[in-house]
Amino acid sequence: MKKRLVTSALPYVNNIPHLGNLIQVLSADVFARFCRQYGYETLYVCGTDEYGTATETRALQEGVTPRELCDHYHKIHTDIYEWFGIEFDEWGRTSTPQQTEIVQHIFNKCDEAGFVREQEIEQLFCASCDRFLADRYVHGECPHCGYGDARGDQCEDCGKLLDPTELVKPRCGTCGATPELKSTKHLYIDLPKALPKLQGWMSQASVDGFWAKNAVKMTESWIRDGLKERCITRDLKWGIPVPKEGYEGKVFYVWFDAPIGYISITMCHTDRWEDWWRDPDNTELFQFIGKDNIPFHTVIFPSSLLASGEKWTMLHHMSSSEYLNYEDTKFSKSKGIGVFGNDCKDTGIPADVWRFYIYYNRPETSDFKFTWKDFQEKVNSELIGNLGNLVNRTLTFLKRFYDGKLPVGKRDETFWEEVARREKAVTEKLDRAELRDGLKEILALSGYGNKCFQDGEPWRTKTEDPQAAADLLYNLAYLVRDLAILIRPYLPATSDAVAGFMNWSDFSWDRLGDLTGLGEFTKPQLLFKQLEEDQIEELKVKYSGSQAERQEAEKGEPALEEQFASEIDIRAAKITSVSQHPDAEKLYVITLDCGEEEDRTICSGLVGHYTPEELNGKTILLVANLKPAKLRGIKSNGMLLAAETKDEKTMEVLFVQAEPGTRALVDGFGDASVPEKKIKIDRFFELPLTVDGHTVKSGAASLTLDGKSITAEKVETGSVG
């Protein structure tokens, strides 16, 4: 029997995990508990992933050191997992000396084996801080939308991904000085070179380790699309120093070091860590992650290990779950939507009940939707009505009619044949980490117990045929004992409680079906409390929507028309020239006279719909206060309005007769005040214009120009954009 090394994805330290994030840790916990009970030599490690830009930035904002920030959050994580009853062999973190040691070691080996390449790039350097600036420490004007305080990795305003060198007036995020472009070296791991090794390993391992289907598919598509060299160094302080000459002041990129955290956390657990990580012949590595993490565990981490040229315990089984969704939306850490680890505790609903629901509906092969209603139904019917009830009715019966002693009875061969068959199914499922199906098998077994209880009618036979009743209860008592063993990986506290009623304490898997050892029972307590309608309703309301949405709802939103009128500035503009965009097939570059001092330039995707001649000289409607956006290199300073039918077959530019600069107003809401704020395109589409009976409308009000409604000729009903 091989040893089993179990890991669950290292949660990033920076935030509180929600129910969806918790699935991995909970899954690995059941599996590890099962393996221990079954008799495998087992080690389950996990911990917080702590290095990287996100924590460094956050710490800076909060005025603490990264270490202090991590300590703070590490504690929060620790408390949550403890509450859920996770039985780690080692719960650690990546910011340890062991991590530094092993990451540097693996890097050196990869380097020696020729899998690390140097590349010189131009990067912004701040002279006053005397360091190269990480992408998000450079601030400046966004080249796409003109937002003044965009970060070098991504503009917070328009959402575009940026290269820091694109920023218009770059400045150092820390000291404000203007950084200069300076060439610097970075290290890349040569994944293409490792590809043949990876491919050979993967095709075998994915079969031997019966990887989840999504993991196989995603890995294959990565391999098929070809791997790129990946930069593994960063200019940060909060990370592991790169042990190479010329790389002083640089650290490893988080994704390179994070998976190695599994190893370093094991090193913190035992000096004999190599028995686990360098013993592939006798160790099987089971990893539990979410599907968003697949490539790191099936491509990048294995490639690093292979590239090192050393002997490592590689991934055996990949258990990559799908997503858990929340009511009619998704769990979101950034938006604060869903139920979070600490919320579960606050509900007063015990951890085992949460564990039950998560496992029962574990998104093993497709996404699953968490709803409070379903939570209530499943808990009440399956956990309580089925399992809880069998335990309770059996034990109270024994207490009431047999004075709490195991009656003298006879082993029912047919019964135990059936039970053994089902128990075998449970074991097989658990052994392959099919956790959801394993739990369902257990509940089916409990259901079988209920059926036997019902069919045997011991409440009647106890007087008519006392021996039949005694036999039945004798067998059922041992079934309940078996259930306490089987359910233990999933619901440890419940298992303890049931075993306690039976004065039982041996949970090893090979006791299953062994009809010895029971004698006295104590009076059973109820295992669970039903989830009541009003309680669930209350929780549903309490944890619905994001906080922002709740505030919005309280205030009451102004009418659509009013929002449109106050925020959006639409003006007539005359087209003065039209030309094909030099670098874009579908775009025209159009200049417009808007009644302003200077003409405006916009880009518009009308190629194929209109020829330049059809457009030139016409007057159109322009959304004049849009934030400028760069489309394929040319700045577009507004958007012209076109109507479109729902089927998108007919598209029509809205031509009008008016002096350039004339404002279009929302009928009944239009005052003359000009919206000052520039708006984002997304905001514009949140306040949609429609065409109804050829008339352009915002909500129920029509859009007017010089007092007359604006109409579309060809489009009768549709949208404007």
Place this chain on the structure above:
RNA sequence: GGUGGCGUAGCUCAGUCGGUAGAGCAAACGGCUCAUAUCCGUUCGGUCAGGGGUUCAAAUCCCUUCGCCACUACCA
């Protein structure tokens, strides 16, 4: 627009190598009273998103349309 994924009973989901569809819940009815209004049984429920193709045989493989999701783009 491109790429990938998904679409199965009222709801939430299974469905392996192609062999004319399953579970739980919900609903309806019946039974039992040991048990937390619990348990047992019966019934109802599906053109497997639509269309086409391959095949003796398609939820499954191929093409196509529609709808949803993710990433991505010259999205205006």
